[in-house]
Amino acid sequence: MEKRKAYAYYEERSGRELQVEMGKRLNFPSHLHGELELFLVQSGCVCVGIDGEFRELKAGELAVVFPNTVHSYQCREADSRYMMAVCSTSLMGDYFPSLTQCRPRRPYLCGKALDPDVLYALHSLYRCRCTGADSSISRALLHLILAHVLPELSLEPAPEPKAMDLTSSVVRYIMRNFRQPLSLEHIAKELGVSKYHLSHVFSARLHTSFREYVNALRLDCARDLLAATELSMLEVSMESGFDSLRTFNRVFQERFRQTPSQYRKSRTGALWGAQDGQRRKGA
Numbered sequence: 001m002e003k004r005k006a007y008a009y010y011e012e013r014s015g016r017e018l019q020v021e022m023g024k025r026l027n028f029p030s031h032l033h034g035e036l037e038l039f040l041v042q043s044g045c046v047c048v049g050i051d052g053e054f055r056e057l058k059a060g061e062l063a064v065v066f067p068n069t070v071h072s073y074q075c076r077e078a079d080s081r082y083m084m085a086v087c088s089t090s091l092m093g094d095y096f097p098s099l100t101q102c103r104p105r106r107p108y109l110c111g112k113a114l115d116p117d118v119l120y121a122l123h124s125l126y127r128c129r130c131t132g133a134d135s136s137i138s139r140a141l142l143h144l145i146l147a148h149v150l151p152e153l154s155l156e157p158a159p160e161p162k163a164m165d166l167t168s169s170v171v172r173y174i175m176r177n178f179r180q181p182l183s184l185e186h187i188a189k190e191l192g193v194s195k196y197h198l199s200h201v202f203s204a205r206l207h208t209s210f211r212e213y214v215n216a217l218r219l220d221c222a223r224d225l226l227a228a229t230e231l232s233m234l235e236v237s238m239e240s241g242f243d244s245l246r247t248f249n250r251v252f253q254e255r256f257r258q259t260p261s262q263y264r265k266s267r268t269g270a271l272w273g274a275q276d277g278q279r280r281k282g283a
Contacts, residue, residue, distance in 0.1 A: 018138050019086040020129040026082055029216040030072040030206045032171055036087045036099055037065035038145065039073070040122055044080025046073055050107045052167070052205050060111035062118070064149060066099055070171050072206075085125050091139045095146045104153035115148040166193065167205045178217040179241040184210045215251050218242060222252065226260055227267040233260055 026046060039048060041057045048055055048063045049072040056076060057063060065071045067089065073082075092099055121141040128138045169191055174182065188195040202210050222240040225231055231239065237248035252260050 017088040017090055017135055018125065018129060020084070020126045022081070022083050022126065024081045025075045025078065026073045026080070027075050028073040029208070029213055029220070030070050030171055031175060032068055032070045032168060033086075034067050034089065036067055036089075036092065037071070038085040038087070038122065039063040039065065040083045040119075042081040042083055044075070044077035046080050046082060047076055048073055048108070049207070051103075053107075054207070055108055057108065060114065062109045062114055062149070064104060064107050064109070064153060066103060066107070068168070069103075070167055083122060083126065085122060087142050091135070091142050092146075093139065093143060095143065095150070098150060098155060101158055102155040103158045104155055106152075106154055109149065109152055113152050118145050118148050121145045166191070166197075167201055170198065170201055171206075174214060174217065178214055178221070179239065181243065182214055182241075214241075215255075219252060219255055222248065222260065223263065226264040236260065
């Protein structure tokens with residue numbers, strides 16, 4: 001297995017113009033980033049939270065997440081499948097002002113409001129990612145999507161930021177520091193609010209507790225490290241922000257119903273199976 005640096009998906013990275021993936025059973029804690037995100041449910045049901053508003057999306061429904069907006073995903077059905085495109089501001093062109101200075105009243109589109117050209121363009125973006133097509137093609141496809149989607153979202157001017165609202169500030173702070181020792185008291189002090197006010201943000205806006213939220217980010221990071229590196233279990237636990245291997249093992253098993261070692265073994269088997277399949281296709 002190749003050793004490489006693994007990043008949690010929500011960690012900030014530069015130089016990424018387009019990321020498109022298809023997958024199933026997505027569960028992702030609240031996070032934000034500076035790119036546009038398009039999330040299409042292909043089957044099943046996924047609860048999508050955008051800026052504190054939660055909605056269960058079914059097959060053929062699309063969520064549009066504007067840059068720097070807090071959002072989350074929670075799978076509702078075991079067979080849920082999705083397509084996600086994360087697009088850099090460098091691809092937005094003339095749509096940049098609308099996407100950075102406005103907010104949608106309705107960030108969700110049902111199947112009836114979704115033009116067939118949008119589905120075509122989304123699948124074409126996926127093919128562009130797979131084939132490494134020129135970015136001008138990706139840009140044209142994204143503009144086609146936005147031309148159809150933005151008029152359906154009822155855009156309104158984004159409210160004047162109070163530097164950044166507290167929920168966004170909390171999410172951004174933890175995203176940047178989840179590998180470090182964290183406490184509710186410490187973050188409250190850093191952000192200049194009371195810990196009781198901060199606790200309310202987690203329960204009322206993020207629908208989770210502080211500890212559950214931090215552990216969710218750390219576990220997501222740990223899964224990436226287990227799948228993509230040869231780090232020892234102790235190194236994975238430390239890199240992910242856990243204070244001990246014992247805590248890491250306990251929290252991992254509570255969440256995923258298997259040990260970290262079992263998870264790594266299953267992922268390694270899937271990787272070798274996929275590589276073997278690719279070799280057979282190329283034979």
